[in-house]
Amino acid sequence: MNKTRKFLFLLIASLSLFWNCQNQTKEEKKAEPEQIEGSEKQVLEETKxxxxxxxAVVDNETTQIEIQENPQKSKVPLNKEELAEALNIKYPEIYLKVDKISHDTLSVNIPNATYLTQQAGTTGAMTYLAEATYAFTDLPKIKVVRFNFKExxxxxxxxxxxxxxxKKNL
Incomplete structure (x- = not known):
């Protein structure tokens, strides 16, 4: 019985210590934005x-793709890496990597494009390419997105x- 009490005491003490450390960490994280100098920087970080x-919105009758501004878009412009991450989150079966910028062209790679080229269908593939193109060409100075993948x-x-x-090019 004495060993059981010691065990229970140690277990409760360990859990209590763990719980208190977790709560303290959360409180410290909440306090971090207040420590950032400049309220403007804080607002930017909070709205990204x-x-x-x-x-891309597809008309079910005509299968035409229409590009619309996303009402849930970030209030702060995203950089090329963040846009790639947003694409990878939305389309987890199509992993895109940003490569390089040359003049007005951003090169991106899709190492395994099987889903894009064989399984998404033509409309699905065009929807993805349109959303990616519009996202990256929203960056300053980027006018062209060069997609590299196996056709x-x-x-x-x-x-x-x-x-x-x-519409005339689709």
Missing amino acids: TLSLPFV GDHAVPGPYTRNSFN
């Missing part, structure tokens, strides 16, 4: 979310601009 600035039935690699998704 990883959501794409544009979404398939529903998607072709190469340079895309916003004009690539005009």
